[in-house]
Amino acid sequence: MNxxxxxxxxxxxxxxxxxxxxxxxxSGVVYTARxxxxxxxxxxxxxxxxxxxxxxxxxxxxxxxxxxxxxRPIGPxxxxxxxxxDPYTVPLLERGVKxxxxxxxxxxxxxxxxxxxxxxxxxxxxxxxxxxxxxIVEARVVAYEELGPEAIRELIVRDFPxxxxxxxYGGDAYEAGQRAxxxxx
Amino acid sequence: MTTPARTISVAFVRRALAALLSEAAWKxxxxxVAALRRARQQEAAALGREIIEILLTNADRARAERLPSCQxxxxxxxxxxxxxxxxxxxxxLNAAIEEAVRQAYRPLRKSVVADPILRENTGDNTPPIVHYxxxxxxxxxxxxxxxxxGAELMSRLAMxxxxxxxxxxxxxxxxTVERAGPNACPPVIVGVGLGGxxxxxxxxxxxxxxxxxxxxxxxxxxxxxxxELLDEINALGIGPQGFGGTVTALGVHVEAAPTHIAALPVxxxxxxxxxxxxxxxx
Ligand code: SF4
Numbered sequence: 001m002n003x004x005x006x007x008x009x010x011x012x013x014x015x016x017x018x019x020x021x022x023x024x025x026x027s028g029v030v031y032t033a034r035x036x037x038x039x040x041x042x043x044x045x046x047x048x049x050x051x052x053x054x055x056x057x058x059x060x061x062x063x064x065x066x067x068x069x070x071x072r073p074i075g076p077x078x079x080x081x082x083x084x085x086d087p088y089t090v091p092l093l094e095r096g097v098k099x100x101x102x103x104x105x106x107x108x109x110x111x112x113x114x115x116x117x118x119x120x121x122x123x124x125x126x127x128x129x130x131x132x133x134x135x136i137v138e139a140r141v142v143a144y145e146e147l148g149p150e151a152i153r154e155l156i157v158r159d160f161p162x163x164x165x166x167x168x169y170g171g172d173a174y175e176a177g178q179r180a181x182x183x184x185x
Numbered sequence: 186m187t188t189p190a191r192t193i194s195v196a197f198v199r200r201a202l203a204a205l206l207s208e209a210a211w212k213x214x215x216x217x218v219a220a221l222r223r224a225r226q227q228e229a230a231a232l233g234r235e236i237i238e239i240l241l242t243n244a245d246r247a248r249a250e251r252l253p254s255c256q257x258x259x260x261x262x263x264x265x266x267x268x269x270x271x272x273x274x275x276x277x278l279n280a281a282i283e284e285a286v287r288q289a290y291r292p293l294r295k296s297v298v299a300d301p302i303l304r305e306n307t308g309d310n311t312p313p314i315v316h317y318x319x320x321x322x323x324x325x326x327x328x329x330x331x332x333x334x335g336a337e338l339m340s341r342l343a344m345x346x347x348x349x350x351x352x353x354x355x356x357x358x359x360x361t362v363e364r365a366g367p368n369a370c371p372p373v374i375v376g377v378g379l380g381g382x383x384x385x386x387x388x389x390x391x392x393x394x395x396x397x398x399x400x401x402x403x404x405x406x407x408x409x410x411x412x413e414l415l416d417e418i419n420a421l422g423i424g425p426q427g428f429g430g431t432v433t434a435l436g437v438h439v440e441a442a443p444t445h446i447a448a449l450p451v452x453x454x455x456x457x458x459x460x461x462x463x464x465x466x467x
Contacts, residue, residue, distance in 0.1 A: 021428075036304065066256040066294040075294070076247075076256040081335045081368045103335075103426065104368035125236055125426055126335065126370035127458030128243040129256040148306050149294050163232075163428065174367055177429025181230060182422030 005159070009057030010098040018120050018164045020171030025159040026122075030059045030101070034080055036150040037143070038088040045091055052143035053152055056096030063101075064149040065139070066129070074139040074155070078129030079103040082121070086110050093117035101162050105174065114166050122162035123173075135160040190272045191323040193467060195281035198273070201465055202282060202327055206261055206289035209331050209463040210253045213244045216398040217374075217460050220435040224372055224425075233430030237372075240425075240458050255459035257333040258293040261286045261313035262391065264329070268322030279315070286313045296334070316388065325467040328395055336373065336457035339365035342387055345449040351410065354379065354451050359417050361453040362434065367427025370457035374398065375418065375437040378452040380444035390454035393438035395462060402439050411437045 006014055008028035018024065031053045033041060045051060062082050066075030082102030089100070089110045098119045103126040106114075114121055124132055138156035145151050165173045218241070225237045247254035263282060267273070290310035297311065298304045320326075341361045345353055358377055365373070378389025401408035414437040424430020444450060 064256060064294060064296070066253050066258070067292055069252060069292070076253050078256055080257070081338065083368060084338075103370065105366055123367070123426065125239050126367075127255050128239050130246050130250070130252055130254060131239060131243045148308070149296065150306075174427045174429075177230070177232070177424065178366075178422045178427070179429070180422070181424055181429045181431055183420040184417065184422070 008059050010059065011057070012118055015098055015118055015120050015168055018167050019169070020164050020167045020173040020176060022164045024122060024162045024164060026059065026162060027158050027160070028156070030061045030155045030157050030160070031142075032061050032063050032065070032153040032155060033085075034062050034064050034150050035084055036147050037152050038085050040144055041152070042088045042091050045095070051095065053154070055092060057098050058096075059099035059101065060092065060097055061101040061155065065133070065153070068139070072133070074133055074136050076129035077133045077136060079124045079126050082106060089113065093119055106166060111166050111170070111172065115168055115170055118168045120164055120168065121166040123165045124160070124162045132160070190270050191268070192272045192274055193325055194275040195273055195278050196275055198278065198325060198327070198467065199281040199285045201467055202263070202285035202329070203288045205327055205329055205463050205465050206285065206331065209329055209461045210258050210289075210293055211247045211251045212463070213247065213254055214397070214460065214462055217435070218244055220398045221372070224432040224435060228425065228430050228432045230424050230428070230430035232428050233425040233432065236425035236428065237432070253293060254461075255333060256294055257296060257335065257459070258290070258461075259330075259332040259334060260297055261290070261310065262330040262332050263313050263315045263327065264318070264392075264395070265315060266318045266320050266324075266326035266328075268324045269319055270323045271325055282313065282315055283311045286311050326464070327467070328464045329462065330391075330394065331461040333457055333459050336365070336369040336455040339369045340390070340452070340454045342452040343450070344383060345451060346447065347449050349449055354449065355410075355414060355417065357451050358414055358437075358453050359421070362418050362455070363421055363423070365455055366423055369455045370459070371423055371427060372425055372432050372435045372458065374456040374460050375414065375434050376454040376456065377414070377437065377439045378454070379439060379441040379450070381442040381450055382444070383450065385442065386450035386452040387454065389440040389442055390452035393440040394454055394456045394460070396438045398436045404441070407439045407441055411439050414439075
């Protein structure tokens with residue numbers, strides 16, 4: 001399997017090198033956002049207000065981490081279901097977001113938009129939250145603090161492991177992987 | 186004949202419940218871990234085996250460090266069985282249960298909103314979802330699930346007419362797992378409720394998830410249905426985390442109840458790669 005070591009922010013070349021099914025080890029800044037943060041962020045963008053976080057070239061991680069245990073930067077922090085963020089994804093792609101990390105299916109609209117805006121969708125292993133937190137070396141709330149676990153956090157990640165699900169060529173690792181093992185109909 | 190009553194203080198229930206919930210957050214059930222180990226042998230996909238290995242390591246680490254295995258420690262779902270000879274004293278049982286949840290979730294993520302439309306976080310993961318049952322005996326039995334909502338969101342319910350039959354039931358169950366795909370963090374555990382009424386069939390499906398893996402339904406026709414469903418589900422090819430493979434589900438548990446001549450209610454409740462549950466008898 002291809003493993004890519006990448007640093008954020010991502011360039012068009014970084015993204016062009018990724019194929020569905022590839023393994024990625026991501027380092028640098030990543031922004032967390034889930035349901036409530038997306039709703040607010042996209043509402044603000046639609047009103048023409050500036051984004052509280054940089055978007056161009058950046059990566060959004062769909063996660064609501066557990067509280068940090070003493071002496072650690074963050075608690076267990078695995079991916080949440082990405083499909084819930086589908087209605088908010090295109091406005092972020094329009095502003096240059098280059099990658100999303102989550103788990104689960106994306107809508108046909110989002111997959112098409114990833115191709116159009118040249119961005120990738122990555123999956124981390126859902127349920128492996130404690131191991132994933134090992135790769136987060138710093139975390140601080142940067143917007144919407146009152147949302148608690150849903151606040152936007154700036155994370156510094158190191159070799160954060162993820163698998164490319166949807167690439168900029170229309171590839172889909174879920175579809176390809178499942179086709180190979182399907183014994184039904 | 187009168188049997189002497191047993192007195193149990195609600196503070197005792199509160200402490201036991203808080204300890205049970207805390208432990209469930211970091212200690213994945215032994216039957217689940219054993220099933221996952223077997224799945225590591227059975228899985229035909231290399232990436233699938235690697236993912237199962239990661240989940241096993243994560244489970245070991247959670248247990249060793251007493252930290253939650255998954256960030257979504259869910260809503261607390263609590264089944265309280267009270268023996269009818271028990272006299273609960275020293276306060277309000279409901280309040281004691283809420284307090285136990287508040288305490289246990291202090292170091293955990295707060296994932297509950299007070300209103301489904303207004304969506305303001307309650308800040309302490311209360312209220313829990315509590316199901317009471319009065320049973321013969323002198324005991325209080327507490328069973329808990331910390332139910333993550335990735336899998337809950339993909340669960341489904343249907344009120345079928347009887348003509349749909351067992352084939353229709355199977356199709357609905359398999360289709361539910363298929364639609365859930367990677368969203369429910371497979372390998373999943375599938376709880377199926379059959380019969381009852383609209384309000385109880387979902388509860389049957391949830392209770393099916395309380396059963397230990399590897400324990401078939403005692404009724405032969407339902408045990409057969411469980412085996413057939415497991416085969417069909419694993420033929421879907423979804424595999425660990427949806428990247429393809431031969432292990433999509435670790436088990437299918439069916440719970441059935443009497444129903445009306447006009448209906449065949451079906452509910453499918455999915456559990457994920459963090460199927461936390463625990464039990465204690467006081
Ligand atoms: S579905 Fe289960 S394993 Fe997956 S993120 Fe939610 S609680 Fe964790």
